[in-house]
Amino acid sequence: MTARRKLVVGNWKMHGSRTANAELLRGIVAAEPFAAEMAVCAPFPYLADVAAAAAGKAIAYGAQDCSAHEQGAYTGEVSAAMLADLGCRFVIVGHSERRALHRESDGLVAEKAKAALAHGLVPIVCVGETLLQREHAQTEIVVQRQLAAVLALLGERACEIVVAYEPVWAIGTGRTATPEQAQAVHGVLRAQLQSATGHGAQMRILYGGSVKPDNAATLFAQLDIDGGLIGGAALKAADFVAIGRAAG
Numbered sequence: 001m002t003a004r005r006k007l008v009v010g011n012w013k014m015h016g017s018r019t020a021n022a023e024l025l026r027g028i029v030a031a032e033p034f035a036a037e038m039a040v041c042a043p044f045p046y047l048a049d050v051a052a053a054a055a056g057k058a059i060a061y062g063a064q065d066c067s068a069h070e071q072g073a074y075t076g077e078v079s080a081a082m083l084a085d086l087g088c089r090f091v092i093v094g095h096s097e098r099r100a101l102h103r104e105s106d107g108l109v110a111e112k113a114k115a116a117l118a119h120g121l122v123p124i125v126c127v128g129e130t131l132l133q134r135e136h137a138q139t140e141i142v143v144q145r146q147l148a149a150v151l152a153l154l155g156e157r158a159c160e161i162v163v164a165y166e167p168v169w170a171i172g173t174g175r176t177a178t179p180e181q182a183q184a185v186h187g188v189l190r191a192q193l194q195s196a197t198g199h200g201a202q203m204r205i206l207y208g209g210s211v212k213p214d215n216a217a218t219l220f221a222q223l224d225i226d227g228g229l230i231g232g233a234a235l236k237a238a239d240f241v242a243i244g245r246a247a248g
């Protein structure tokens with residue numbers, strides 16, 4: 001028994017073009033309705049196009065990052081206010097690719113989540129361990145540390161976030177965490193959310209990392225897995241739709 005509606009989010013990463021995106025979105029909205037909540041997180045330049053394509057449809061959309069700053073001389077950055085202005089509902093923060101390639105710290109990720117909430121966006125806060133950390137039995141410590149920074153900064157508003165558990169070794173590798181491995185970490189994260197916010201049972205925790213149409217249903221059937229954050233398979237309408245159905 002759960003009151004949590006499943007959520008399936010496509011993270012397009014740095015893929016797409018206006019033409020390809022339009023075709024992808026056509027394929028997704030043609031498959032409406034979904035029992036699960038569906039969303040796509042597009043590259044910044046395409047958000048206005050996505051907004052137009054999603055108008056009047058059930059699909060929500062968002063961005064893959066935002067600035068921790070409100071506004072000002074931050075060349076190249078995009079503020080949470082700008083994303084809200086474009087009708088975004090979600091913004092991914094702390095994706096492992098940004099943590100690794102842009103050296104984003106737990107503290108910066110927390111600041112970004114705070115900026116998102118301040119502008120009415122739902123931050124999808126990503127956590128996850130590397131293969132080395134898993135092999136050294138550090139998984140729980142790492143994900144709890146990453147999440148704790150966000151929970152501490154957000155205080156009472158922490159219950160408004162979505163969490164995404166994405167083991168780094170499963171991203172883009174075709175190597176999915178087993179449902180049991182994922183559930184174990186999700187259970188730990190839910191307990192942490194519950195003790196920090198008192199609302200852990202209502203909060204959504206997504207799994208990400210090589211989710212495909214053929215493994216989605218088993219993952220989403222786990223007690224504490226409330227949907228997915230989908231990379232590669234979100235770029236093909238048929239696959240993304242199938243994953244959405246697996247959550248329904």
Ligand code: 13P
Binds near residue numbers: 011170
């Ligand atoms: P893949 O589904 O391509 O493994 O990517 C997962 C991911 O990083 C989603 O944010």
